[in-house]
Structure formats: structure tokens, C-alpha cells
Amino acid sequence: MRILVASDAVGTLSSLEAGRVLAEGWPGADLRVVPAGAAGAGFLRAAADASGAQPVSTAVAGAVVTSAAARGQAALLVESTSRVEHGLPLDASSAPLGTALAALLTAGPRRVHVDLAGMAVFDGGAGLLGALGARADVPLDAGVEGLHGLGMLDLDPVRDLLGSCELVGVVPSDMLGRPLLGLRGITSLYGRPAGLDAAVLLRTDADLERLAALAGEGLGAASGAGACGGTGLAVLALGGRLTTGPAASLDLGGAGEAGRPDLVVTGCSVFDFAQRGGEVVAAAAALAADALAPCVVIAGEVLIGSREMRTLGIEAAYPVREPSADAPAGCIEPVELATTAHRVGRSWRW
Numbered sequence: 001m002r003i004l005v006a007s008d009a010v011g012t013l014s015s016l017e018a019g020r021v022l023a024e025g026w027p028g029a030d031l032r033v034v035p036a037g038a039a040g041a042g043f044l045r046a047a048a049d050a051s052g053a054q055p056v057s058t059a060v061a062g063a064v065v066t067s068a069a070a071r072g073q074a075a076l077l078v079e080s081t082s083r084v085e086h087g088l089p090l091d092a093s094s095a096p097l098g099t100a101l102a103a104l105l106t107a108g109p110r111r112v113h114v115d116l117a118g119m120a121v122f123d124g125g126a127g128l129l130g131a132l133g134a135r136a137d138v139p140l141d142a143g144v145e146g147l148h149g150l151g152m153l154d155l156d157p158v159r160d161l162l163g164s165c166e167l168v169g170v171v172p173s174d175m176l177g178r179p180l181l182g183l184r185g186i187t188s189l190y191g192r193p194a195g196l197d198a199a200v201l202l203r204t205d206a207d208l209e210r211l212a213a214l215a216g217e218g219l220g221a222a223s224g225a226g227a228c229g230g231t232g233l234a235v236l237a238l239g240g241r242l243t244t245g246p247a248a249s250l251d252l253g254g255a256g257e258a259g260r261p262d263l264v265v266t267g268c269s270v271f272d273f274a275q276r277g278g279e280v281v282a283a284a285a286a287l288a289a290d291a292l293a294p295c296v297v298i299a300g301e302v303l304i305g306s307r308e309m310r311t312l313g314i315e316a317a318y319p320v321r322e323p324s325a326d327a328p329a330g331c332i333e334p335v336e337l338a339t340t341a342h343r344v345g346r347s348w349r350w
């Protein structure tokens with residue numbers, strides 16, 4: 001029996017740790033445990049575990065940089081330490097992301113996954129491009145406000161720096177197709193609820209449109225260009241591609257190399273209808289559907305009915321504990337998870 005285990009983090013256990021515990025429920029099976037994580041929430045840890053790299057974190061001005069590199073692969077997450085209380089971060093720059101990426105590129109990796117979900121920015125990736133060496137006739141590190149009057153953008157120095165390195169932007173699944181411009185674009189989507197003046201909205205959208213036009217033909221209308229404050233645009237402008245955290249980490253972990261599984265096992269802290277277990281559970285269900293195999297969930301708590309879960313591609317879900325305010329899912333111990341996995345494993349083997 002061939003089983004693929006692709007779990008999200010469960011309680012305090014990382015994806016890989018939780019996956020290894022879940023695998024104990026199927027002794028003797030042909031098992032493959034693949035770490036997986038969503039952008040901004042667990043992708044970098046999963047990517048590091050998949051490649052055998054050790055994540056390294058450093059503090060820089062206004063951000064925390066975490067990177068992991070091994071065997072020609074590298075992953076990067078830059079997280080803003082400041083938070084936007086209201087409105088839009090019109091003066092925030094993605095330059096720290098570009099600075100950190102430039103440092104990684106000195107080692108000559110074949111491929112770099114850049115988690116774009118950590119930066120609270122709205123500059124269309126201009127700061128990222130500028131920190132990598134792009135030239136322009138206005139400052140690229142002054143946020144979207146600094147782009148007003150942009151008339152020239154030269155990305156050739158950045159392309160020379162990247163060379164043959166494949167650039168992959170990792171974004172939350174709901175941002176994978178997010179447009180940059182227009183009524184459905186990010187300025188309209190976030191600016192109107194924030195109460196920004198119409199004149200500011202129009203000027204901001206026009207400045208992003210100009211940036212996109214100079215970055216490459218058709219990029220303003222490209223799917224995903226508006227992801228993560230427009231940093232998706234910068235990745236696309238450099239010939240990169242966008243993907244989700246689970247898709248990237250499952251690929252890094254070789255989920256497709258072990259052959260077609262007979263069963264897919266996934267896990268999460270809470271499996272409810274509101275969050276549906278998160279992106280990793282959804283990716284595991286999709287992988288199982290492609291293989292025409294059942295997918296089961298083992299979660300700290302299960303708060304969803306069987307009819308609803310089957311609409312999500314989940315055949316069955318099993319709780320480690322019954323829902324209780326006195327025993328939240330975050331307190332789950334490995335032995336509890338292993339005990340549940342053994343119980344489930346007795347029902348799901350052939």
C-alpha cells in the first residue's frame with residue numbers, strides 16, 4: 001500500500017514533525033512524508049525541511065529576514081516588523097525583500113522561492129526591483145507614492161544579476177490570480193474600504209499602471225500581478241512565476257516522484273468549515289483527487305460534518321480531541337497524535 005503523508009503544522013509540531021508522527025499509524029506501508037506549508041505561515045520551514053537546509057534569521061531595519069539554502073535551492077521570507085493600523089502603506093517599500101534576495105543570489109542558486117506574504121507593502125514590487133539594481137528616473141524605494149512621474153525603468157541589470165536562476169514567487173492561494181489594476185485591482189480592493197480619497201485612489205492606480213507598462217508588455221493585466229501588494233508584478237516582470245506555498249513545498253519534497261498513492265493523509269490543528277483546514281489540506285485533497293485516491297484528515301479538532309467535508313474532497317476526518325475550550329488544539333502532544341493515527345490506520349489499510 002502506497003501512502004503519501006502531507007500535513008500542515010499540528011499544534012506546536014511542524015509539518016514534517018506532524019507528518020512523521022502521522023506516518024506511525026501505517027507501519028509496513030510504502031510511505032512518503034512530504035512537508036508542506038502556506039505562504040507566510042509555514043512555507044519556508046517546509047521548504048527548508050524538504051531540502052535539508054537550516055533556516056537562518058537576521059533582523060534588518062524594519063524587517064526580519066529568514067532564508068534557507070541547500071543543493072542549489074534557496075527559499076526566502078522577509079517579514080515586516082511594523083503593521084499597518086489603517087489605510088494603505090503607500091510609503092512602504094519592498095526594498096528589504098530585494099536586498100535579501102540579492103544576498104542570496106551571490107551563492108548562485110539554480111532556483112529561489114521568494115515568499116511574498118510577509119511584507120506589508122503596496123509598491124508593485126518597485127522597491128524589490130530597485131534593490132536588485134533596476135534603474136529609474138524616480139526613487140524606487142519610496143513606496144507607491146514615490147512612483148508618481150515615473151517615466152523610465154531599466155530592468156536589464158536585474159536580469160543580469162539573476163542570470164539563469166529560476167525565480168518563483170510564493171503567495172497565498174487567494175492571491176494567485178489577483179489583478180493589479182482597475183476596479184478589481186488592489187488599489188480599489190483595499191483603498192475604498194480604507195476610506196482613501198478618490199483622487200488618491202486614481203493616482204495610485206495610474207502610477208501602478210505606469211510601472212507595469214514599463215516593466216513589460218501586458219503585465220498590468222497579468223494574473224497574479226496584484227499579489228501581495230503588487231510584488232507579484234515584480235516576479236513576473238523578471239520572467240518568474242507565481243505559485244502557492246503548498247504547491248511549491250510539495251514539489252520540493254518530491255510528492256510527485258513516489259508514484260500514484262493509494263491513500264493521502266493530511267493533518268491540521270483545526271478542521272472546520274470556515275477555514276476548511278487551510279491551504280495544505282486543500283492541496284492534499286487536490287493531489288488525492290488527481291490520483292483517484294481517498295484523502296483523510298487527522299486534526300486536533302474537527303468541527304465540520306461529513307457531507308461538507310466531502311464537498312472539499314475529504315473522505316473522512318478524525319479528531320485527536322473533542323472540541324473543548326479547556327484543551328485547545330495547540331496543546332496537542334505527539335503521543336496523542338500518534339495514538340489517533342494508529343487508530344485511523346487500522347481502518348485505512350488494504
